[in-house]
Amino acid sequence: MYGTLTLLVACIGASAAVSITPQSVSATASSTSPCTAPQKRQSWHDIKDDTKKAYLAAARCLLTSPQKLNRLPGAxxxxxxxxxxxxxxxLQIHTTGQFLPFHRYYLKILEFLMQECGYDGVLPYWDETRDAGKFSASPVFHPTLGFGGSGTGAQNCLSDGPFVNLTVNIGPGFKSQPRCVNRRITDMFSSQTGTSYVTAAISGKTYQQALDAIYSGPHLLGHMALSMMNGDSITSSGDPLFFMHHGFVDKMWWQWQSKDPETRLKDISGLNAQDPAVGFSEFPGGMEQESSLWGKPTREILAVTPDPKSGDNGGNTLTLGHVMSSLGIIPNATVADVMNTKGGYLCYEYV
Ligand SMILES: [Cu+2]
Known part of the structure; x- marks a missing residue:
């Protein structure tokens, strides 16, 4: 039912190019050529040196190119x-049903931006199971063929690799203050990205079970092991390594879906925005207490924040019709669009 509705909306949107709300700057993704030759996303371990260099150069290019949209606060x-x-x-995409679909869409946005900076390869990811318990020895931290290693000094600013001395202006939390790309590796936490933990995380039957187990399991422990951007849940994507970790997270969802595609390519549930009483499930005290860590969304941020219920029939429950926005970087997409990595809107698989 949603598929038909989505397609209809997409067609109307595409032909009339309507702006439904100020936030939806473009129509949702119009469907879809069939996915006949899915791209193979490979682990950093397995890709060629030239591809690594091209990927890192494009990410560096994005970190040093001027913003284009003129509407995102602090960018x-x-x-x-x-x-x-x-x-x-x-506050819409963590501890909510949107976590996995939005981060899948977020990787597609990264892919588009990397193409702007000349990278025409397939997105890599980091198979963390191969480095579990010994992250610091991973090839992803190589100084020239990787992202650089653990940072140094009080702010853990990177001291080697392609992103040394580069600045991110978004964060910490809901602020917009210039700071170095930073991370701190803790091998102990990384053991919980290992195969047995991944197997456990994708062993549940329902989307809700897989979502919760992936989120609080290898996803969270990976973040703890990397402490990217001082472990900031709001802006940890400032460290380009974030997207390697989230490729791994996306792979876990894909693996779970692949075990029963008939059912699982349609299974979605959860909230479309955080329950303020819970906030991020990994922190106690709900949203109010968490705001002592990160502050609250500023008026400028709220002014450009999409309606979390967009496409969800006005309720708090996430549906396949939910519209995800990149605020104009690429066309909006629905959750239905990203459910299947080989559905046409997307066309890739993990190896
Ligand atoms: Cu996130």
């Missing part, structure tokens, strides 16, 4: 716009 670089998108959506 000075093209990379800032990508980080800002995560900041703006932070």
């Amino acid at each position: 000075k670089t093209r990379w800032d716009e990508l980080v800002s998108l995560h900041q703006i959506h932070a």
Whole structure:
């Protein structure tokens, strides 16, 4: 039912190019050529050195290119716009049903931006199971063929690799203050990205079970092991390594879906925005208490924040019709569009 509705809306949107709300700057993704030759997303371990260099050069290019949209608060670089998108959506896409679909869409936005900076390869990801318990020895941290290693000093600013001395202007939390790209690796936490933990995380039957187990399991422990952008849940995507980790997270959802595609490519549930009493499930005290960590969304941020109920028939429950926005970087997409990585809107699989 939603598929038909979505297609109808997409067709109307595409032909009439309507703006339904100020936030939906473009129509949702119009469907879809069939996906006959899915791209193979490979782990960083397995891709060629030239591809690694091209990928890192494009990410560096985004971090040093000026912003383009002129509407995202605090964004000075093209990379800032990508980080800002995560900041703006932070309270809609964590501890909610949107977590997996939005981050899948977010990877597609990254892919588009990387193409702007000349990267025409397939997006890589990081198979963290291969480095579980010993993250710091992983090839992803290589100084020239990787993202650089653990940072140094009080702010853990990167001291080697392609992103050394570069600045992100979004964050911490809901602020917009220039700071270095930073991370701190803790091997102990990384053991929980191992195969047995992944297997457990994708063993549930329902989307809700998989979502909760992936989110609080390898996803969260990976973040703890990397402490990207000082472990800031709102803007950790400032560190380009974020997208390697979230490729791994996306792979877990894909693996779970692949076990029973008939059912699981349609299974979606959960909230479309955080319950204020819960906030981020990994922190106690709900949204109010968490605001002591990150502040609250500013008036400028709220002014560009999409309606979390968009496409959801006015309720708090996430539906396949939910409209996800990139605030104008690429066309909006629905949750239905991203359910199947080989559905046409997307065309890839993990190896
Ligand atoms: Cu996120």
